Amino acid sequence: MQLKQQLIEIRRRIHQHPELGFEEFETAKLIEETLRKYGIETKRLAKTGVVGLLRGNGERTIALRADMDALPIQELNQVEYASKIPGKMHACGHDVHVTCLLGAAIVLSNRRNALRGNVKFIFQPAEEAPGGAKPMIEEGVLEDPKVDVIVGGHCWPGLPAGCIEVGEGPVMAAPDVLTLKIIGKGGHGAMPHTTVDAIAVAFQVGVALQQVVSRMSDPLDPVVLTIGSISGGTAPNVIAQEVLMKGSIRSLSPETHEKLPRIIEQVVKxxxxxxGATYEMDYYNLYPPTINDPKVAQMVLKAAEKALGPGKALWSRYPSMGGEDFSYFTQKIPGAFFRIGVSDPSKQRPSYPLHSPNFDVCEDAIPAAVSVLVQIVEDYLNQ
Ligand SMILES: [Zn+2]
Ligand SMILES: [Zn+2]
Known part of the structure; x- marks a missing residue:
């Protein structure tokens, strides 16, 4: 069977059987079976994570990383390979990431004698939440043999299949989570002067927090502050005692990421x-920003130019304010995270964003991404 067809079948099998974070048991089994079939040793880490090791002739080791988890979304696509699990869907393309990494493993396993070093294939659980990269690192995924450099990719709607895009420096944001309780003094809706209206205060807090973005942050150093949930109060004629607000705070530079909780608390306080109200605030750092090493990013660009041909490998100047726990790897070792074009190049099929119940990919993206991953490995190990 042709490799492309084999990979499309793998992708569709995973797509039909999506599993949420740390529940990727069937996906892990499929990965292990495929890797072992091609003579690649495997190990389980972080419950459902799998790491494959292809030993070549040399000391250096490059790692390729894919995430494995799906999302709690009901798929709306009417395709034969649509999700068979109600309420779960590969809406972020992690089925494609797993498939591309397996494709690279299959191709490289046939060329192992020519490799002047080792390749680690890291299949990581729970990227969407709570994060599988950190536990895998804590369980030693970057050791024995020690990984020198790491590369990973993500499906990118809007970018045509057959293209990839990469940039240097911060490429993905740190997505923090803010939970804020505004505490007032409840009472009768007709007598506001005897109360502290938590809802009225929450309105002011919500507006003031936007000044953190527009007036207190460097406009060339992006910050996003979204209050995505607000709840409080019980009846039209009752002044609320408490309001609960939850938000997502995103930033790109480690310096800004570090100082944001302090500035936000200063405004809230x-x-x-x-x-006359008080507050309780919880600020949770979900993942750090993903920072691409300039040399590794250039290596990815050159390999993609070779693998895909002229005009298909693009240098990106624009980071995304989305988050990625690939960042934990790039905190430890040099690495680069690139974008895999998945939109229909003929534009006949619409392109839906990641996490949409209509998200799907043009499967021509798969062989293209495999060829890029293989070229990156060969360029790095045999340079
Ligand atoms: Zn996602
Ligand atoms: Zn994703």
Whole structure:
């Protein structure tokens, strides 16, 4: 069977059987079976994570990483390979990432004698949440043999299949989670002067927090502050005692990421105290920003130019404010995260964003990404 057809079948099998973070048991089994079939030794890490090791002739080791988990979304696509599990869907393309890494493993396993070093294939669980990269690192995925450099890719709607895009420096944001409780003093809706209206204060806090982005941050150093959930109050004629607000705070530079919780608390403290309210704040650093090493990013670009031909490998100047726990790898070793074009190049099929119930890929992206991954490995190990 032709490799492309074999990979499309693998992708569709995974797509039909999506599994959420740390529940990727069937996906892990399929990965292990495929790797072993091609003589690649495997190991389980972080519950459902799999690492494959292809030993070549040399000391250096390059790692390729794919994430494995699906999302709690009901798929709306009417295709024969649509999800068979109600309420779960590979809407972020992690089925494609697993498939591309298996494709690279299959191709490289046939060329192992020519490789002047080792390749680690890292299949990581739970990227969407709570994060599988960190536990895999803690369980030694970057050791024995020690990994020198790491590369990973992500499906990118809007970029045509057969193209890839890579940039240097910060390429993905740190997605933090803010939970804020505004505490007032409840009472009768007709007598506001005897209360501290938590809803009225929450309005002010929500508006003031946008000043963190527009007036307190460097405009050339992007920050996103989204209050995505707000709840409080019980009846039209009752002044609310408490309001709960939850938000997503995203930043690109490690310096800004570090100082944001302090600035946000300063605003929350000032506004609440101005109106006689108090607050409880929890600020959770989900993942750090993903920072591409300039040399590794250039290596990916050159390999992609070779593998895909002229005009298909693009240098990106624009980071995404999305988050990725690939960042934990690039905190430890030099690495690069690139974008895999998945949109229909003829534009006949619409392109839906990641996490959409209509998300799907043009499967021509798979052989293209495999050829890029293989070229990266060969360029790095045999340079
Ligand atoms: Zn996602
Ligand atoms: Zn994703």
């Amino acid at each position: 000032g506004v609440t105290s101005a109106y």
